[in-house]
Amino acid sequence: MTSLSVSADRDRAADLGDPLLSALNPQQRQAVLHEGGPLLIVAGAGSGKTRVLAYRIAWLLKHRKVAPGEIVAITFTNKAAGEMRERVTSLIGPRARAMWVSTFHSMCVRILRAHAKELGFTTSFTIYDKADSQRLMTLVARDLDLDPKRYPARSLVNQVSNLKNELIDEESYAPTNSAEKILAEAYRGYQRRLREANAMDFDDLIMTTVNLLQAFPEVGEHYRRRFRHVLVDEYQDTNQAQYVLVRELSGGAELCVVGDADQSIYAFRGATIRNIVEFERDYPQATTVLLEQNYRSTQTILQAANAVIACNSGRRPKNLWSDQGPGEPIQGYVADNEHDEAAWVAGEIGRLRDAEGLRPGDVAVFYRTNNQSRVFEEIFIRVGLPYRVLGGVRFYERREVRDALAYLKTIGNPADVVSLRRILNTPRRGIGQRAEACVEALASRERIPFPQALERCNEAPGINPRSVTSITEFTTMMAEFRSLAVDGAGPSGLLSALLDRTGYLSELQASTDPQDEGRVDNLNEMVSVAAEFEQQRPDGTLADFLEQVSLVADADEIPADAGPDDPQPGTILMMTVHTAKGLEFPVVFLTGLEEGIFPHMRTFGEPSELAEERRLAYVAITRAQRLLHISRAMTRTAWGQPSYNPQSRFLPEIPEGLVHWIRTEPSREQLYSGGQSAQARLASAALSRGGLRGGVGNRAVVALDVGDRVSHDAFGLGRVVETRGEGDKAEATIDFGSSGTKRLLLRYAPVEKL
């Protein structure tokens, strides 16, 4: 669209006098008003993407005579879907409820449930998550007598997942070598078992929907006729299967996709950046709108982000800008080690709190990998700063919760063998491996499904009569639960009944393990979740409940935005950079900027993976609104051994003038004089006693020369290849043979000269 027509649109908006448009900048307005061909909105970080999507939908409903039922808006997260629905509702009222605003996966479940029969499933099919899939694949691999060392179930599941993301089903997969032939066999066995279990895994939800739309033309036609507008959020995160799904759905619709190639950080899950990069080739009639004005950060922060991402080659140039002015410089810190880094972060937060009333809730700490959170937790506890770690073990991944859900799944879908086998002997009721194997043998001999073999367990060859009794008791109990469900017991009633009747709850309550107390709490929470579900959806079925639980990772992990006037101090949020995507914070600490950490060691070999690490850095930087801190540690304990890491390549990519370095790489004199580090200051300030690790960094330095043979606690025997520096800074490059060649800072490395 030309700028001429933009101004024409603006005039029309003025004519209409609609306040919807006055809150938008010209590019945003163009995106909202665009009519006709496919639309690509390239939305830089913080450029008001969600607002544009919501306003566009509101505009469609209000001014273009589009009915809510003719719109489908697809997101990746439930949170994004919820936010979008809420924003549209606040713009145009409750009419918005008839729209389809959902995640890829829940949209697909909705379609699949409606057509389950055609596909050979019942409407209450079970959705398997990664853990379920892995258990199922373990069964398949055992069936095929695969060596679990050479073909771990984990790896097979991942490979199958990749194939499904490429829409290659088990029939069309053409193996070309022996390893692939094994994979093909595993794939077929896995799909057969899924069908027998009346279950689909996450990737099936997408692939099967595509197959459905393509194999049943009248079904595809139905949805193409229904949807006049298809909108897709975070388009850079779509994989091949989702790409085709969107194509199939939008055949008769106006398509609008929003995304930012520079924020594509999920390639490892199958997302392919090509979908957004090649949008204009896929859809030659496409119009592209570029949103570059940022409403989140200071110009300083944006300049840093722009400079770093510009180092990626082959990208569409984009220049984020802000009218907020330069703001404060970025604060940089080079720490001695990860404890010192954490101490600096803690000290800085304390200082900002005292000096300018910063609330902990305004602060976020980012790191590349989860294990980096520990040192921060330690120091925050010690100095008394309130914090929360995002993204640990999730509620629905806890053992007791999964057990309870497995009961519900087995009740709702008797064919679900993975859930059935999970609870068969949980809590312990004397049905061990031996008994299970006997039933399994019966199943394969009679060529009947496992649940049926369980019913006929007395026929199982070589089974212990005591096991038969236990199994009969178990199957009777499950039948009772099913009749409870048939008689109208809701999920919460069923849950309470089974937790009680199975003895699961009483076993936990009787336990002396302190962890089990929390498990009881979690199960109570589970019952509350179920009760809440019944209240919200009185006619919701057990399958509906299980669907919600399977497709909603965690409802409210991130506390609602408090806002600057909130008297609540809030808590510091700690998370990986991946988790931070889509969030924003007044003050951000981006930590661990070291080669091997960020960018991660595993990405070194692959330029495309390094480019993704850089995008990750870009995402991290653009989360900061007002003040960004960046830091790195000279040495860091990894896998129990200290290692020296040079600065991250991303650091020198930030223009020098933007960063104020509080502390740089210490000179030798400073190292000798000891002081100056945040860790040392914190220790001398006597914030606590005894907690600081005295051992680290105080090792006597071994004098080494090239050619010396050494022994290392972890790496074993090695030979010195090169030495550099002296005193506390002395390093040596040592070839450990099969353990690889390492560069070690001798002050820290546990090496002995032989």
Place this chain on the structure above:
DNA sequence: ACTCGGAAACTTTTT
């Protein structure tokens, strides 16, 4: 049938 101990692994994870 269960428990304990040693070996091995070990990025990121919206569904």
Place this chain on the structure above:
DNA sequence: GTTTCCGAGT
């Protein structure tokens, strides 16, 4: 260093 999984022992 920490966690997870498998196998041997009780």
